[in-house]
Amino acid sequence: MGMLLGVKGIRYLSEYDILTTALTDQSQVLFLEGLSDQDFWHYATKLASVAPTTKTEIEQYLECELEQKRCILPLATLREVVPPPHQITLLPSIPAWMPGVTAWRGETIAAVDLDAYLTLGPTRLRSDYILLVIQQNEITLGLFVATVRSIPNLDQQQISPPEQAIAQYPHLARGAIVGTYTNALILDTGIILTDIVQHIREAAAYG
Numbered sequence: 001m002g003m004l005l006g007v008k009g010i011r012y013l014s015e016y017d018i019l020t021t022a023l024t025d026q027s028q029v030l031f032l033e034g035l036s037d038q039d040f041w042h043y044a045t046k047l048a049s050v051a052p053t054t055k056t057e058i059e060q061y062l063e064c065e066l067e068q069k070r071c072i073l074p075l076a077t078l079r080e081v082v083p084p085p086h087q088i089t090l091l092p093s094i095p096a097w098m099p100g101v102t103a104w105r106g107e108t109i110a111a112v113d114l115d116a117y118l119t120l121g122p123t124r125l126r127s128d129y130i131l132l133v134i135q136q137n138e139i140t141l142g143l144f145v146a147t148v149r150s151i152p153n154l155d156q157q158q159i160s161p162p163e164q165a166i167a168q169y170p171h172l173a174r175g176a177i178v179g180t181y182t183n184a185l186i187l188d189t190g191i192i193l194t195d196i197v198q199h200i201r202e203a204a205a206y207g
Helices: 015-021 025-034 037-048 115-117 163-168 188-207
Strands: 002-006 061-065 072-076 078-080 088-089 100-104 107-112 130-136 139-145 147-152 177-181 184-187
Touching: 025 115, 061 139, 100 139, 107 115, 107 188, 115 139, 130 188, 139 188, 163 177, 184 188
Parallel strands: 072 184, 107 139
Antiparallel strands: 002 088, 061 072, 061 147, 078 130, 088 100, 100 107, 130 139, 177 184
């Protein structure tokens, strides 16, 4: 059974404009700050498809707006930003925070409501949700978020230890939260993806 989520327009910069603008660290920051959300999605996808050779991989992040929280993911794990509409196929015996599976570049990947996963709540997808295709440790998953924006770098002085956040999310895997930044959760993508896959396998095994 398929579920079709609503459509929303998107404008892309040309590949030439994107790749020629990002020339130095300083201009890169100014460039990212000047992008609209739609242009950033396209730029992030282009950047993610190139093997990182500089400190860009470490310094750039995605801040994701969720229903109840914000979280931060490393840009280096992003493979594509997929705007709506989304075709989701429902499956039996899956976690409540997983709407189903979707097709991406010839593969079938799990689609997860990131807010529902973090809060252990039921999925509440809106028609304008964005799908972030994340890949790490040979795991590829789709994460639904409300909006996303770029963070060229994190001010280390504003990063808080994870203990308080961990206490609020005791169900998450150990090490999933590595800190907070302006009240946003900094997530370890590798641990998050591995934990999601484990829960999906357990749900399928025990029905």
